[in-house]
Amino acid sequence: MKHLQHTDINYSELFDEFRHPNSGAVVLFSGEVRDNNKGREVTHLEYEAYEPMANKMIAGILEEAKSRFKLNQAACVHRLGKVEISGCAVVVITGAGHRKEAYDANRYIIDRVKNDVPIWKHEFFTDGTSEWGQNCDCMTDANETGHKHHHHEEA
Amino acid sequence: MDKKTIKIVCFAGLQKYFGAETSVAVEPEATYSDVVTELVTANPEAEEVLNSCRIAVKEEFVSLSDKLESVDTLFLIPPSSGG
Numbered sequence: 001m002k003h004l005q006h007t008d009i010n011y012s013e014l015f016d017e018f019r020h021p022n023s024g025a026v027v028l029f030s031g032e033v034r035d036n037n038k039g040r041e042v043t044h045l046e047y048e049a050y051e052p053m054a055n056k057m058i059a060g061i062l063e064e065a066k067s068r069f070k071l072n073q074a075a076c077v078h079r080l081g082k083v084e085i086s087g088c089a090v091v092v093i094t095g096a097g098h099r100k101e102a103y104d105a106n107r108y109i110i111d112r113v114k115n116d117v118p119i120w121k122h123e124f125f126t127d128g129t130s131e132w133g134q135n136c137d138c139m140t141d142a143n144e145t146g147h148k149h150h151h152h153e154e155a
Numbered sequence: 156m157d158k159k160t161i162k163i164v165c166f167a168g169l170q171k172y173f174g175a176e177t178s179v180a181v182e183p184e185a186t187y188s189d190v191v192t193e194l195v196t197a198n199p200e201a202e203e204v205l206n207s208c209r210i211a212v213k214e215e216f217v218s219l220s221d222k223l224e225s226v227d228t229l230f231l232i233p234p235s236s237g238g
Contacts, residue, residue, distance in 0.1 A: 031238045047237065048167055050230055053214040054237075078237055090238050110238060118211070119237030120167035132168035133236030 003058035004051055004119075006081045009088045020072040023095035025102040029110055031090040033083050041126040045089065047080045050118040054078070061112045069105035071096050076109055078119055089121075156183050161190055162228040169208070169233055172201035181223070188219040190229065207234050 011030055018026050033045050062074040073095040083089050092109045096102040113119070121133035158180040165173045179193040187210045195202045209216050211230040223229075 049237075050164075050166055050211070050232065053211055053230070056214055114238035115235055117235055117237055118166065118232045119235055120233065121236045121238075122167070132233070134234055 001059070001075070003055050003062075003076055004049055004078055004080050006079075009077050009079055009091050011088060011091045011093075014075055014077065014091060014093060018073050018075070018093050018095050020095050022097055023072045023102075024097050025099035026073075026093065026095040027099070027102040027106045029092045029106050030088050031110065033085050033087050033089055035085045037123060042085070043124045043126055044085065045083050045124070046122040047078070047083065047089065048120050048122065049078070049080055051080075054117050054119050057117045058113060061109055061117070065094070065105045065109050065112075069094070069096060069101045069108070071101065071105050074105065074109065076113060078113065078117075080119075158182055159227070161223065161226070163190070163194070164228065164230045166231070167233050167236075168204060169201070169231055172198045172204070184222060186220055186222050187217055187229070190223070191219065194231075204233060205231075208232055 011028060015026070015028055033042070035042055058076050058078070062076055065071060066074050071094055073093070075093045076091070078090045079088065090110070090113065092106050094102045094106040094109065096105065122130055123133060124130045160178050160180050163173070163177050163179065165175060165177065173194070179190055179197065181189050181193060191205050194205055209232040210219065211217065211232050212226050
């Protein structure tokens, strides 16, 4: 499955694919573009990725989550390019027998994607300026490369 | 021995300092850390962001202390900010 796309994410269609006879709980998280960040008015966002690596890493995170939380299904699709206010930037869907696993796995997947996967957010503001996002919360110490952990506000 | 040239692919905010691609010349026995040092020398204003970057080769993260050996292209990965 391709986990990155330059066109709108139709999460209703994705959700419909997530029927499974053993899934009593299916959780859908949609990360959407806010019209403000840290007190500044946002006009839109643009996402960039190191695509082959990001796609491969998301696939790996989903496989790990499926095994760890005993999921029946897991999906994640992230937008690239320009995303308008209220547009869907990322969607995560998890299906499990019961809600606890579906919720926990969903949170785990979105946190890993935000923190680890080489995808970058470029925020554009109403005053004409722009800024690259740096909201790496680094919940895990996943590497030993000297990557200094920044602690920023959750988007 | 002569230095070898390493191609570096940059993303996101790093492109402000180095463009989409740059290169540095390093000793044959150099580590990834030496590459970062060369980049800081080339553009001291980028030091803070360079120190927060990870390095990937063939779509896998590598350790700064590893030697480049046969590697001639690397990808400099600033802190992720997806979602």
